[in-house]
Amino acid sequence: MNQKKGCGVIFAIPDLGGGGAEKIFVSLIAEFKMRDVKLLCLLGSNQKAYDLPKKTRIIKIGTGSALQRITRICTIVQREKPKAVISFRPQMNLDMIVARMKTNIDRLILTHHTTMSSMGEKADRYGSLVRRINRFYPLADTIVAVSEGVKNDLVRNLGLPTEKVSVIYNGIDVDKINRLAGETVREHPWFNEAIPVIVNIGSLRYQKGHIYLLRAFAKLRRKTECRLVILGKGPLAGDLKLTTKRLGIEKSVCFLGFQKNPYKFLKRASVFVLSSVCEGFPTAVLEAMAVGVPVVSTDCKSGPREMIKNGVSGILVPPANAAALADATKKILLEEEYAKRLASRARKEVDRYNIQTCADRYIALLRG
Structure with missing residues (x-):
């Protein structure tokens, strides 16, 4: 790799772990490269669940102290002289703002992917982070919120100026998703059997509400055979x-871990269920819609309600409500024509969330 080459845009993120921010990061880089944008990828660590496109220039800045990270970023920026930086996740965003104070970053765009005020009892841990966001985020040219709900959270609850925050929905590559969905599932026999399979995708953390999903599934299993x-x-x-053992459902629940190709599992699901208590803009919902699978989702403060028209392109239920989640899922499993109608409408609506439109919006911001 020739480190002396300059670049037009720097994409920066702490790591490529298996979350939604990391997925859209990789998708945008792929789309920008298809448009011959000269770019550089800055990564904090080697943690990787997603692969960057071939021949992407990558520089690791390490995971040391904030001073070490920022010093490394400043060195890279001064050498590369990018026209713009697009940064992902709060730690990298804050590092980039400080680096901008010391260098010549012409245009800095920060992306924000979740609602900080929805952390519930865990919110105290984020007090320091929220204060730094309030202080430093306004120094960027634009903060991209991935949904109107995230924007409202940043403006109303975190005090950011509304004129600084733009909404750009995460985009997906529908054709690629459906191509990968056609791959054979060899990881588990349930997808080749007649019993309905419910699929959930999400990191196993408090915010994703899996405890309510398991309780809902336990209720559902008493009335309907499913997995x-x-x-x-x-x-x-x-x-x-x-918890599955405590609820007596361990033989009907399978944890398959992170999958690079979740689409082949989604395609063969009877229903996709999102059980989150808080979200930014859950791409997994779009992916389920893209492969023609009906969706049941919690109606978080942001995200799902901006994708799904309740009772038209999916079903929305209150968060942290296992009974409502069970009832909605049961309706999908037992009412085949209704489920098909929801999936068909959702498939038509998902096209507006394509990665090309998403990239267009970012490029417009880069141009000012």
């Missing part, structure tokens, strides 16, 4: 597996 497959990894994996 549950959960794709994702996270710190609550052990606790959730113990």
